[in-house]
Every structure is written in C-alpha cells, then in structure tokens.
Amino acid sequence: MEPYASVKAAYNELPAFKPLIPISALPTIALVSLVAAFALVFFMSTLSSRKFNPTEVPIALLAAALTGAGTVALFCTVGVNV
Template identity: 45%
Template sequence: MDNYDAIQALHKSLPPFSPYVSASLLLPIALVCLASTFALAFYFSTLPKDKIPLRETAVASMASVLGGFGVVALFCAVGVNV
C-alpha cells in the first residue's frame, strides 16, 4: 500500500501531456502529405520500366510513407486519436 501512495504522488506531480505537433496543424499536414502521395502515385505510373527498379522503389516507398503519415494525421485531426 505504501508503494501505491508513492506512485499516486508521483503521478500527480508530473506535468500534463503536451503533443509535439499542435492539433491545429494536423489538418494542413494531412492535406500536404496526402496530396504529395497522389502526386507521387501519378509520377510512379508514368515512370519508364527499368532493368533495376531503384527509382520506382524510391518513389513508391516515399508515396507509401507519406500516405501513412497523412492518414494518421487526418484521423487525429478529426478526433480519432490513434
């Protein structure tokens, strides 16, 4: 029981959580990421086929990463905190 009281006191003394990115910036971040994803997807569809697909892999990976961050930012902007 003594340990529980110490944990409660520590919990009450900690500062409140504050996110690194402001909630008001989430929607513009989401829109930029998702617009970039669609632009890169269009660019990916127009690339010529190479023997070693390094450029294709880089473009597709960047579009995938931006799409993932964009979807998470959009979810958080509308209130679905993931």
C-alpha cells in the first residue's frame, strides 16, 4: 500500500492542468481558420487552368491543415473534447 500512497501524494502536489492555448481564444481560432480555409478552397476552385500548377499542392495542404485545426478548435469550443 506504500507505493500507492506515495503516488497519490505526488499526484496531489502536481499543479492543475493549464492548456497552452487559452480556452477563450478557441472560437476566434476556429472562425479564422475555417474562413481562411474556405477562402483558399474558393480561390483554388475558381482558377481556370487546364494544366497542373505547382502552387496548387502547398495551397491545398495549407487549406487542409486550416480545416483540421479549425474543426478541432470548433469542437473544443462547443464542448466535444477531441
């Protein structure tokens, strides 16, 4: 029983969890990320190029990353912890 007591004592001395990003910033992060992703997708879908453009790949990757980050921030804002 002694190892449990020592682990419990160490646990009780730990500081409370504090996230790196403040919770109050999550709605803003979600809004900015999702609007920027929508703008990038809209921009890429309205280009009229018939051949492959090398700038499409980084823009698509950026839009995907913004969509993912915005979705996670939005879920955490409404209380769905992912």
